[in-house]
Amino acid sequence: MSVVSGNAWPANDLWPREHYLSSGFRLRDWLLTTDHKRIGWLYLASITAFFFLGGVAALLIRLELMTPRGDLVTADTYNQLFSMHGIIMIWFFLIPSIPATLGNFLLPLMVGARDLAFPRINLLSWYIYTIGGIFTLFAVIAGGVDTGWTFYTPYSTMFSNTAVLAAVTGVFVVGFSSILTGINFIVTTHKMRAPGLSWMRLPLFVWANYATSLIMVLATPVLSCTLLLIALERVLGIGIFDPSLGGDPILFQHLFWFYSHPAVYIMILPGMGVVSEIITCFSRNPIFGYKGMAISIMSIAIFGFIVWGHHMFVAGQSLYAGVMFSFFTFLVALPSAIKTFNWTATLYKGRIHFTAPMLYGLSFIGLFTIGGLTGIILASLAIDIHVHDTYFVVAHFHYIMVGGMVTAYLGGLHFWWPKMTGKRYSELWSKVAALALFIGFNLTFFPQFILGYLGMPRRYHEYPADFQILNAMSSLGAGVLAIGYLLPLVYLTWSLFKGQPAGSNPWNAKGLEWLTTSPPLKHNFVQIPRVTEPAYAYDRDDG
Amino acid sequence: MSEQRAYLPDIERGLRFLPEQASRFAGDLDIFYLVMVVVCGLLTILVFALICYFGYRYRANSHANREHIPSPRTSQRIELGVLTIMFVVFMGLFAWSSDLYLGQYRGPQSAMTINVIGKQWMWKVQHPDGAREINTIHVPVGETIALRVTSEDVIHSFYIPDFRIKRDVLPGAYREVWFEATTPGEYRLFCAEYCGSYHSRMRGKIVAMEQAAYQRWLSRQGQHDTPEVQGARLFSSYGCSGCHIGESSVRAPELAGVYGRPVPLSSGGTVMADDAYLRDSILQPQKHVVAGFNPIMPSFSGQISEDELLQIIAYIKSLQPEESGTTPPDDTTDGEEP
Numbered sequence: 001m002s003v004v005s006g007n008a009w010p011a012n013d014l015w016p017r018e019h020y021l022s023s024g025f026r027l028r029d030w031l032l033t034t035d036h037k038r039i040g041w042l043y044l045a046s047i048t049a050f051f052f053l054g055g056v057a058a059l060l061i062r063l064e065l066m067t068p069r070g071d072l073v074t075a076d077t078y079n080q081l082f083s084m085h086g087i088i089m090i091w092f093f094l095i096p097s098i099p100a101t102l103g104n105f106l107l108p109l110m111v112g113a114r115d116l117a118f119p120r121i122n123l124l125s126w127y128i129y130t131i132g133g134i135f136t137l138f139a140v141i142a143g144g145v146d147t148g149w150t151f152y153t154p155y156s157t158m159f160s161n162t163a164v165l166a167a168v169t170g171v172f173v174v175g176f177s178s179i180l181t182g183i184n185f186i187v188t189t190h191k192m193r194a195p196g197l198s199w200m201r202l203p204l205f206v207w208a209n210y211a212t213s214l215i216m217v218l219a220t221p222v223l224s225c226t227l228l229l230i231a232l233e234r235v236l237g238i239g240i241f242d243p244s245l246g247g248d249p250i251l252f253q254h255l256f257w258f259y260s261h262p263a264v265y266i267m268i269l270p271g272m273g274v275v276s277e278i279i280t281c282f283s284r285n286p287i288f289g290y291k292g293m294a295i296s297i298m299s300i301a302i303f304g305f306i307v308w309g310h311h312m313f314v315a316g317q318s319l320y321a322g323v324m325f326s327f328f329t330f331l332v333a334l335p336s337a338i339k340t341f342n343w344t345a346t347l348y349k350g351r352i353h354f355t356a357p358m359l360y361g362l363s364f365i366g367l368f369t370i371g372g373l374t375g376i377i378l379a380s381l382a383i384d385i386h387v388h389d390t391y392f393v394v395a396h397f398h399y400i401m402v403g404g405m406v407t408a409y410l411g412g413l414h415f416w417w418p419k420m421t422g423k424r425y426s427e428l429w430s431k432v433a434a435l436a437l438f439i440g441f442n443l444t445f446f447p448q449f450i451l452g453y454l455g456m457p458r459r460y461h462e463y464p465a466d467f468q469i470l471n472a473m474s475s476l477g478a479g480v481l482a483i484g485y486l487l488p489l490v491y492l493t494w495s496l497f498k499g500q501p502a503g504s505n506p507w508n509a510k511g512l513e514w515l516t517t518s519p520p521l522k523h524n525f526v527q528i529p530r531v532t533e534p535a536y537a538y539d540r541d542d543g
Numbered sequence: 544m545s546e547q548r549a550y551l552p553d554i555e556r557g558l559r560f561l562p563e564q565a566s567r568f569a570g571d572l573d574i575f576y577l578v579m580v581v582v583c584g585l586l587t588i589l590v591f592a593l594i595c596y597f598g599y600r601y602r603a604n605s606h607a608n609r610e611h612i613p614s615p616r617t618s619q620r621i622e623l624g625v626l627t628i629m630f631v632v633f634m635g636l637f638a639w640s641s642d643l644y645l646g647q648y649r650g651p652q653s654a655m656t657i658n659v660i661g662k663q664w665m666w667k668v669q670h671p672d673g674a675r676e677i678n679t680i681h682v683p684v685g686e687t688i689a690l691r692v693t694s695e696d697v698i699h700s701f702y703i704p705d706f707r708i709k710r711d712v713l714p715g716a717y718r719e720v721w722f723e724a725t726t727p728g729e730y731r732l733f734c735a736e737y738c739g740s741y742h743s744r745m746r747g748k749i750v751a752m753e754q755a756a757y758q759r760w761l762s763r764q765g766q767h768d769t770p771e772v773q774g775a776r777l778f779s780s781y782g783c784s785g786c787h788i789g790e791s792s793v794r795a796p797e798l799a800g801v802y803g804r805p806v807p808l809s810s811g812g813t814v815m816a817d818d819a820y821l822r823d824s825i826l827q828p829q830k831h832v833v834a835g836f837n838p839i840m841p842s843f844s845g846q847i848s849e850d851e852l853l854q855i856i857a858y859i860k861s862l863q864p865e866e867s868g869t870t871p872p873d874d875t876t877d878g879e880e881p
Contacts, residue, residue: 243715
């Protein structure tokens with residue numbers, strides 16, 4: 001996007017004299033800040049801690065599954081490990097990952113605003129997140145929770161002897177943090193766009209976070225109510241879900257998936273936004289079919305609300321409900337297919353630079369394609385009878401959430417790291433990490449598709465001996481994947497202290513965030529920029 | 544722990560990429576699955592190939608021709624074309640899979656019914672002739688078998704990979720699973736829905752046998768009372784017969800012939816007297832009060848086990864004046880009556 005006014009710094013000004021990090025070094029300057037950029041950092045630090053906590057649980061799970069026998073940890077410990085892995089990764093890493101860190105940091109910059117619409121609510125949402133996190137950590141210390149992240153009733157309400165209540169409280173609390181972030185993003189996108197920045201000129205990253213925010217605001221309250229009902233049944237014995245008290249366990253599944261399926265889109269749409277920014281920048285091409293991309297983002301968000309029943313094909317809902325949910329699930333795959341096609345088409349006649357963010361972006365397209373197409377296989381009712389609750393499902397959703405969202409998150413982090421910190425990181429090591437992720441990921445999760453069709457159920461502590469070879473491959477892959485995740489932690493941290501200054505626009509990228517200094521000024525822009533061009537006005541002959 | 548492991552039937556297998564095809568449905572499903580894998584595989588290869596090709600041809604320092612990129616109008620047409628093709632392909636796959644699903648889950652009109660009760664962490668089985676098994680189910684090949692499944696505690700899921708069938712086993716409800724085994728042999732039975740500490744040990748096996756061998760196996764099981772006979776005994780020992788049979792002082796609905804018929808309710812409306820209705824009427828008598836009767840029956844909730852319930856229901860069914868004639872209720876649909 002070109003700008004008429006507002007760019008007050010020469011391009012060779014590598015290190016701004018004043019920026020959002022240059023004053024206020026005390027703890028209270030961070031903990032009481034209302035600067036969206038600093039709050040982005042607070043989130044970044046918290047979710048990174050939770051990511052590695054959840055990752056340790058994942059590694060222990062994979063170590064246990066190296067052998068068919070339950071010989072590393074007890075069955076109860078194993079059940080607690082996969083439950084904590086799911087709860088932490090979903091509610092404390094994936095859902096806040098891109099929106100609360102990159103979104104928080106970038107949304108005001110991208111729309112040309114000085115902050116989010118409600119800076120103090122933004123800080124409040126981080127505190128709520130932290131309180132929710134403390135409850136969840138307390139649940140781990142107080143003996144863990146063994147219900148799985150799905151809290152299926154009546155197991156979670158009447159049978160489990162673990163700290164279900166603490167975990168449920170943690171998730172209940174953290175929900176309010178997503179709602180507040182969602183409201184903040186929606187209002188900011190509606191009301192605070194810079195002059196000339198019409199809806200059809202918004203970067204797709206903004207569209208994606210906008211759609212995500214709508215889902216957060218509309219779906220999260222349903223989860224909160226459902227968790228409250230769990231607490232009522234568990235504590236007061238009010239019969240809601242347990243049939244022996246007159247309740248209905250299927251009702252829980254309907255309520256739970258009414259939130260948790262849209263939540264899957266909370267966990268992928270922002271990734272799609274990030275990848276759209278990366279692919280255009282490093283192929284020096286405008287996005288192929290901007291309108292189609294924006295429409296597909298919104299239609300995924302809307303259709304995402306009417307497919308929840310595909311989690312319940314074998315649970316005992318009516319046959320015809322099953323058929324309808326399958327139908328809508330096939331439909332929701334269409335906008336995803338269009339997006340994949342358009343990203344690929346964006347490369348056509350571009351000028352492609354294989355930087356680290358681009359490697360992550362291309363990995364995303366590949367892994368998301370596999371994840372999406374296996375979603376179609378699962379949406380097929382007849383196949384789902386066989387592979388429901390097996391490793392096929394585990395592989396599928398990890399392709400979407402880890403292969404998709406985590407890869408996009410890391411890609412985004414690499415893409416905007418120079419903007420956030422003003423520093424460059426090691427080009428070599430970042431490419432090694434991106435490759436380790438791609439190889440490690442496929443090695444970990446591809447064998448699980450085969451395991452699933454062979455019939456290995458998920459959440460199994462022990463398994464028949466002939467599944468061992470595939471499980472061992474998966475566990476070895478997890479080791480490679482762990483390297484892919486640890487490397488960035490090392491070289492990105494290193495770059496904070498030793499990295500070379502990046503300059504305001506090291507990638508020669510479009511978008512308002514690149515018009516300010518790196519790191520940005522405290523109030524983002526000296527003058528609010530005026531937008532005169534559509535998004536991604538890249539020139540193929542320019543670099 | 545070792546005790547738990549002792550009854551785990553383990554079936555030796557080598558490394559393979561498809562489970563055995565041991566039921567009529569398995570073959571049909573695998574054909575559809577392989578078509579799906581081919582379609583999805585080709586699409587995946589296409590995306591990877593395009594990324595690699597474009598990545599190489601249009602790498603930053605190549606001199607490839609970058610003129611004449613498609614106009615917005617052209618690209619919109621291409622987009623719509625892709626959308627249409629995908630839509631048609633997806634709808635075809637959707638129709639095929641739904642047809643298979645409905646065929647499998649609707650089930651046959653009548654079949655030999657075996658009762659299966661899941662509980663943490665075992666499967667309890669009762670055959671129509673009264674023979675009982677734990678974690679093992681013997682069935683004849685070439686015959687449609689219906690399993691009536693229910694749970695004593697949490698949700699389990701009854702899963703036989705080699706038959707490609709699965710059904711969640713819910714507490715407080717009856718669901719049915721159908722299959723027709725085609726090849727004699729032993730097949731794994733898994734619990735597929737997480738159910739607590741020893742979920743992964745809630746395993747068993749299906750032993751599919753030729754008809755003659757199955758009959759020999761049955762006769763070796765000795766004489767048992769059928770569920771109907773056991774149910775009749777329970778019917779009097781729990782005192783049900785005191786009110787429901789003969790000229791008792793208390794007026795209670797007559798049960799002979801009630802099964803499979805609509806029952807008028809005092810709240811207005813009717814309800815189909817199926818297994819779920821009979822079950823509810825025993826455990827929660829106030830839920831559906833028959834028109835013209837007072838809600839005086841006590842609840843037997845917590846007093847009658849799941850096995851006993853199935854036997855009492857079998858007995859009440861046997862009180863049918865004319866056998867067959869009515870179709871069995873379709874209790875695959877969600878939810879008992881409103």
